[in-house]
Amino acid sequence: MEFRAVAEVPTDAAARYAKQLLAHMSHKVAVEEVEGQPLGGRLVFAYGTAAVLPGPDRLTLRATAADTESLARVQDVVSRHLQRFGARRAIVVRWRTDTES
Numbered sequence: 001m002e003f004r005a006v007a008e009v010p011t012d013a014a015a016r017y018a019k020q021l022l023a024h025m026s027h028k029v030a031v032e033e034v035e036g037q038p039l040g041g042r043l044v045f046a047y048g049t050a051a052v053l054p055g056p057d058r059l060t061l062r063a064t065a066a067d068t069e070s071l072a073r074v075q076d077v078v079s080r081h082l083q084r085f086g087a088r089r090a091i092v093v094r095w096r097t098d099t100e101s
Contacts, residue, residue: 003071004098007061009082009091014054015039020085021052021078048074062098 011017022031022041030044040053048065061078065071079093 001066003065003068005063005071005075005095006098007063007075007079007093007095009059009061009086009093010057011059011086011089011091012057013089014057014059017059017082017085017091018052018054021082024081024085043078045074045077050074050078052078061093061095063095 032042034040043050047070051062053060063074
């Protein structure tokens with residue numbers, strides 16, 4: 001079974017935040033391309049993944065893991081870094097369970 005969560009973060013600087021987050025995290029984890037998302041990418045942790053997908057008015061984050069503890073860990077790492085980068089604009093990441101198949 002796979003556990004998933006999604007966060008849609010409203011911002012007019014989604015591409016900038018995606019680039020910054022992916023570049024920063026690439027020093028610690030693998031970053032993969034996401035087909036059809038030239039400005040986005042996927043962070044590959046030992047315990048799960050996080051897709052970082054910029055759009056015109058929001059940054060979409062999709063976390064995936066094998067169990068709820070690992071999912072929470074992916075969410076925490078991605079949220080903390082993004083909120084730190086977006087502190088000036090008071091970026092807030094709110095996750096919800098992703099029920100899409």
